[in-house]
Structures are given as C-alpha cells and as structure tokens.
Amino acid sequence: MPVKLSRHALPIISGAARIPAYDAASLTPGIVHFGVGNFHRSHQAVYLDALFNLGLDRDWAIVGAGVRAADGEMRSKLAAQDYLTTVVEQDTNLSAARVTSSMIDFLPIGDAEAIIARLADPAIRIVSLTVTEGGYYIDPATQRFDATHPDIVADATAPAAPRTVFGLILAGLMRRRAAGVIPFTVMSCDNIPGNGHVTSNAITGLARLSDPEAAGWVEANVAFPNSMVDRITPATSQRERDLLANAFGIEDSWPVFCEEYTQWVLEDNFPAGRPALEKVGVQFVEAVAPFELMKIRILNGGHAAIAYPAGLLDVHFVHEALEDAQILAFLGKLEREEVIPTVPPVPDTDLAAYYDRIERRFANPKIGDTIARLCYDGANRQPKFILPTALARVEAGGSVAGLALVSALWARYCYGESDSGKAIAPNDPSWDRLQALAREAKGNPVAWLSMTDVFGELASNPVYVASFVAALERIWAEGTRAALAHYIAN
Numbered sequence: 001m002p003v004k005l006s007r008h009a010l011p012i013i014s015g016a017a018r019i020p021a022y023d024a025a026s027l028t029p030g031i032v033h034f035g036v037g038n039f040h041r042s043h044q045a046v047y048l049d050a051l052f053n054l055g056l057d058r059d060w061a062i063v064g065a066g067v068r069a070a071d072g073e074m075r076s077k078l079a080a081q082d083y084l085t086t087v088v089e090q091d092t093n094l095s096a097a098r099v100t101s102s103m104i105d106f107l108p109i110g111d112a113e114a115i116i117a118r119l120a121d122p123a124i125r126i127v128s129l130t131v132t133e134g135g136y137y138i139d140p141a142t143q144r145f146d147a148t149h150p151d152i153v154a155d156a157t158a159p160a161a162p163r164t165v166f167g168l169i170l171a172g173l174m175r176r177r178a179a180g181v182i183p184f185t186v187m188s189c190d191n192i193p194g195n196g197h198v199t200s201n202a203i204t205g206l207a208r209l210s211d212p213e214a215a216g217w218v219e220a221n222v223a224f225p226n227s228m229v230d231r232i233t234p235a236t237s238q239r240e241r242d243l244l245a246n247a248f249g250i251e252d253s254w255p256v257f258c259e260e261y262t263q264w265v266l267e268d269n270f271p272a273g274r275p276a277l278e279k280v281g282v283q284f285v286e287a288v289a290p291f292e293l294m295k296i297r298i299l300n301g302g303h304a305a306i307a308y309p310a311g312l313l314d315v316h317f318v319h320e321a322l323e324d325a326q327i328l329a330f331l332g333k334l335e336r337e338e339v340i341p342t343v344p345p346v347p348d349t350d351l352a353a354y355y356d357r358i359e360r361r362f363a364n365p366k367i368g369d370t371i372a373r374l375c376y377d378g379a380n381r382q383p384k385f386i387l388p389t390a391l392a393r394v395e396a397g398g399s400v401a402g403l404a405l406v407s408a409l410w411a412r413y414c415y416g417e418s419d420s421g422k423a424i425a426p427n428d429p430s431w432d433r434l435q436a437l438a439r440e441a442k443g444n445p446v447a448w449l450s451m452t453d454v455f456g457e458l459a460s461n462p463v464y465v466a467s468f469v470a471a472l473e474r475i476w477a478e479g480t481r482a483a484l485a486h487y488i489a490n
Helices: 038-042 044-053 069-079 112-120 150-157 165-179 195-210 212-221 238-248 289-312 318-323 325-342 351-362 371-375 378-385 387-395 401-413 431-441 445-450 452-460 462-478 480-489
Strands: 029-034 061-065 085-091 094-100 103-106 126-129 185-188 227-230 256-259 263-267 283-285
Touching: 029 103, 029 112, 029 165, 038 044, 038 085, 038 256, 044 061, 044 094, 061 069, 061 112, 069 103, 085 238, 094 238, 112 165, 126 165, 150 165, 150 195, 165 195, 165 212, 185 195, 195 212, 227 289, 263 289, 289 318, 289 325, 289 351, 289 371, 289 378, 289 387, 289 401, 289 480, 318 325, 318 351, 318 371, 325 351, 325 387, 325 401, 325 480, 378 387, 378 401, 378 452, 387 401, 387 452, 387 462, 401 431, 401 445, 401 462, 401 480, 431 445, 445 452, 445 462, 452 462, 462 480
Parallel strands: 029 061, 029 126, 061 103, 085 256, 126 185, 263 283
Antiparallel strands: 085 094, 227 263
C-alpha cells in the first residue's frame, strides 16, 4: 500500500526517495512565486531545495500564489500534503525520486488583499513567475505589451483590487513604496525572449495607464533580471501518479516527472539580495540573451517543429516522434540548415553539440511527454519559437522552406483532423478562430496568413508567403509524410 505524502510520513518514504535534510519549520519565506505548476516545481523549487539541503539560505523559502482556478486546485492538493512535492528525475537508465519542501505556504486564490500584504512584507525580496508564454499580455504580432487587453484595462481602472498577476505585483510594489520598504526583485522564469524586459514592460505598462509617476518609479527602482530556464517537464496525469505509487510506494496527488537534465542561466541583478544559487548549479552571467536565444530557437523551436507532423500522424509521445525516422530527419535538417545558422555564438557552447544533446533529450522514453502538450497554444508559441527564426532567415536571404512547413503543418493540425481521419480535440485557447481559418486555408492557403497579429510582417513577405503556400498545398494534396519527404530530399 503506497504511503500518502506528508511531513509525518517522510521517515517512511526515505527508504524509496531522497527527503529534505532540513525541517520545513526551520524555513522562513523570502520568495513569492506566481504560477505553481509542474515546471516551477521541477526547476526553481528543486534548486532551492538543494540549497537548503546544504544548510544555506533557509530564509528564502517559497510562498505560492496564483490568480487562476487551476491555481486553486493546485493549492488545495499541495496543502493536503504539507506543500511537499515528489519530483521523479528520469534519464534513459535512471529513475530517482526526491521530495522537496522548499515551498512552505500558498496564498488564498482570489484574496487580493492577502497577496498584496504578503508582497509588502519586507521579508519578501524576490517575486518570481511561471505563468506560461501566453500569460504576459503580449500582442503576438508586435511582441509588445497589449495595454488594450480587457484584463489590463480592468486592473488599470481598479488598481486597488487587481485581478492579474501584474496588477497584484504592482500593488505590492506601491504598498512597499508608501511604507519606505526596498522593492523586491521581479524574476520571470518563463520561456520568453528577454523575459525580464517583457515583465518590466507589463508592470510599467499597466502602471502607466493609471499612474504614470508610479511607472517611472518602477522603471527607476525595480530590478527585472532576464533568465533562461530549461528542464523538460510534462503534465501530470494518472499515469504518473500510478508510476510513483508502483515504483516508489508514494501516494502524491500531484507529483512531477521530469528529465534529469536541468539548466538555469540568470542575470545577477538582485538589489534586495538573493540566495546563493550558484552553489547548486545556477549560472550567473552579465547577459542571458545568447543562452536564451539558443534555447528558444533550438529547443523550443525543435519542440514546435516535431509537434504538428507527429500530431497529424497520430503519434502520442514525444519520444515516439523521435523514433519515427522521417520526423527525426526533418528535425535534424531543419535545425542544422535553418535554425542553428540564425543563432549567434554562445559563450563556452558548441551549438551542434547542444542540438545533439537536445535530440537525445527528446528521445528519452521515460519522460512521457505528450505531443498534445507540444501542440497546445500554437497561436502564442509560433510567434515566439518559430516565426522570429523565419524572419531572421528571410532577412538574411536564406531559405525558409522548413520553417514555413512547420507553420503549414500547424495550420493543417488546426483543421481538427489527422491524416488518418481521426478527430483532433480543440487544443488552443483560440481554437474556434484557428479552426475556421484552417478550413478556409485548405483551398486558400493565404487565409491562414491573414492572422497578422500572429505572423506580423511575414504575412506579406513574398519569399515566406510562397514557401508557406507551397508547403500547405503539398500537405493537403499529398499528405504529411509526402510533405516531409519533399523537404528532406531538397
């Protein structure tokens, strides 16, 4: 019978998993984190757990926070197991479990005053975020803060009762300012180019709508370090709960399964102080941009590249896509000929070797990452992971045959039916719009490019348009495999 995860059960669990070398009661909070999802718990929370295990910086524990209904479900499940998480790290020949206890509280969802009060607490010196690529109110075409979004307008109208993450953070900063308390550092851990700059733009952009003087104060006084984060972490399903119970004898309502590999590159810009994360493997650098661009284009772009052909060919798991010789060949050619040439040199990094390692990571059969997860929210992910690379290619006079094919496969996927005729379930927050355009694009490919909010200037670039139209026409006339074969052969 599996043992239910709790602090009381840790001595029993220690026979199957590593447990904290510290008592959570000895920790005090230093970080409020918005977006307590799987990635945060496999990444930032693990680094802090490792630091606490060394007996260091135990005044930097995490307090969770959120604004969505899903955050409430996470809070309920974690509270029932004393905010503990079982993290199962998996490589091809490895499967090891550890229990982390670096989060010690989770603020009530929907209680703006409780969240703002905690943000105003001088003990909180960092506010971090993993709210997904789509959570920053970015206009897809311009990649700039969208001050017209209804959520932002609502927070600007009622700044004392915010409903967004950025409204809450701004309210916390303003309360600290009024009390003469040094502002906390705001640290994004999302896969967005220049995530620190993007976060700064969101908070100052919101402030500018209701109090321009406050926006100037934020710009002058609040630090927004950029970061690059990396660890493949799939969603949790009953499969993972059962694996944990059967292999390790632990009952965890929301365990995290992830790869063994992890990386965190971070600008060292923390005026209010920070934990000594360099002691547990975090790379502190003057400029994150080279690492970030490498990761977003090669890894995240690689995920986007294999997602839609695999989805159209009824492939379920990511590692199964890498077992498909044609998908693997497509990915390899795309990366080596179109993606990597757009990535500037990265300190102490061989880009070809970096890609080879990514290929091995994607092929890890133990991760259980799903193609559906990679396909999700293409309207937000394509403008971040694929289209900027395509724009860089056309500006350099290079071919975009493969990159245009990726977006054409996305269009075909959004039609809602795989090559075999199997229905594809809605898989995007804007699915209705995408499916309508995908169906129109079957006979008129440029209809897909009418989404100028997604494609920006590429929508009217003759080189890109020609490549996209040719790719989508071939997919519909001959099928996904024929389209891949044509690209691989040419």
